[in-house]
Amino acid sequence: MNAHRPRKRFGQHFLSDPGVIDAIVRAIDPRPGDTIVEIGPGHGAITEPLAKKAGKLHCVELDRDLAAALRHRFSGSANVTVHEADALKFDFCALGDSLRIVGNLPYNISTPLLFHLIGSRDCIADMYFMLQKEVVDRMTAAPGNKTYGRLGIMLGCHLGVEALFDVGPQCFDPPPAVTSAVVRLAPLGCDRPAIDDEKLLGRLVATAFSQRRKTVRNALKSLLDETELRSLGVDPGKRPESLTIPDYVSLANYVSRRDGDSG
Numbered sequence: 406m407n408a409h410r411p412r413k414r415f416g417q418h419f420l421s422d423p424g425v426i427d428a429i430v431r432a433i434d435p436r437p438g439d440t441i442v443e444i445g446p447g448h449g450a451i452t453e454p455l456a457k458k459a460g461k462l463h464c465v466e467l468d469r470d471l472a473a474a475l476r477h478r479f480s481g482s483a484n485v486t487v488h489e490a491d492a493l494k495f496d497f498c499a500l501g502d503s504l505r506i507v508g509n510l511p512y513n514i515s516t517p518l519l520f521h522l523i524g525s526r527d528c529i530a531d532m533y534f535m536l537q538k539e540v541v542d543r544m545t546a547a548p549g550n551k552t553y554g555r556l557g558i559m560l561g562c563h564l565g566v567e568a569l570f571d572v573g574p575q576c577f578d579p580p581p582a583v584t585s586a587v588v589r590l591a592p593l594g595c596d597r598p599a600i601d602d603e604k605l606l607g608r609l610v611a612t613a614f615s616q617r618r619k620t621v622r623n624a625l626k627s628l629l630d631e632t633e634l635r636s637l638g639v640d641p642g643k644r645p646e647s648l649t650i651p652d653y654v655s656l657a658n659y660v661s662r663r664d665g666d667s668g
């Protein structure tokens with residue numbers, strides 16, 4: 406038994422349902438040649454089964470008490486290393502390449518963490534995360550969908566995203582207020598769109614969606630005029646949510662080249 410009290414500020418909701426733990430581990434399907442990185446292992450609900458099957462397991466846990474308990478528990482497992490660290494600042498690529506990253510993430514940091522991991526995509530093979538279902542819906546939304554927006558577009562430029570299954574609050578201790586879902590992400594290969602300026606793309610998409618109910622013509626007026634939109638194959642009368650990811654990339658690449666050319 407442990408005396409650890411869940412810390413709200415660390416987003417601690419520990420998985421307690423053996424069926425869900427098993428389903429996650431089966432989805433990951435760890436192999437002896439794999440290097441797995443678990444973010445936020447907590448009390449080790451999925452750590453134990455991962456450690457048994459993976460070649461190497463790195464755990465990144467911010468909570469000092471939990472990290473110490475894990476270190477003690479896995480002291481006899483030569484393939485497990487516990488890092489007491491903040492995943493938002495962690496240098497994942499220092500652990501190797503073809504990393505498989507997994508975690509029942511603290512929901513309050515999931516978006517910045519996903520963006521941090523996009524920056525490490527060259528050393529990542531795939532990722533499996535438990536997130537708020539609402540966030541997974543945004544990540545997987547297609548154009549035209551109400552939840553399609555900045556998160557889905559920025560992730561979709563770099564990663565394939567697949568929702569696997571939903572998980573109810575009762576599967577955690579303490580139960581979160583929302584339904585969760587497990588998602589699989591994998592870096593896109595050479596078929597991903599070439600982005601000239603990632604920051605500019607982010608700014609353009611944020612600008613478009615800050616005015617979701619306007620037409621593209623009005624929402625992007627500070628960046629592109631109607632003639633430019635048309636020349637890029639975008640109907641200025643459409644709403645921001647009906648433009649595809651390649652549309653946004655081509656708009657951003659155009660602005661980047663235009664403004665770069667004019668100094």
Ligand code: SAH
Nearest residue numbers: 415417418419420445446447467468492509
């Ligand atoms: N994976 C465990 C615990 C989930 S709760 C389970 O499924 O039961 C989320 C975990 O992430 C907690 O252990 C919390 O301490 C840890 N955590 C919170 N913020 C973190 C951060 N910035 N970096 C690393 N771990 C963090």
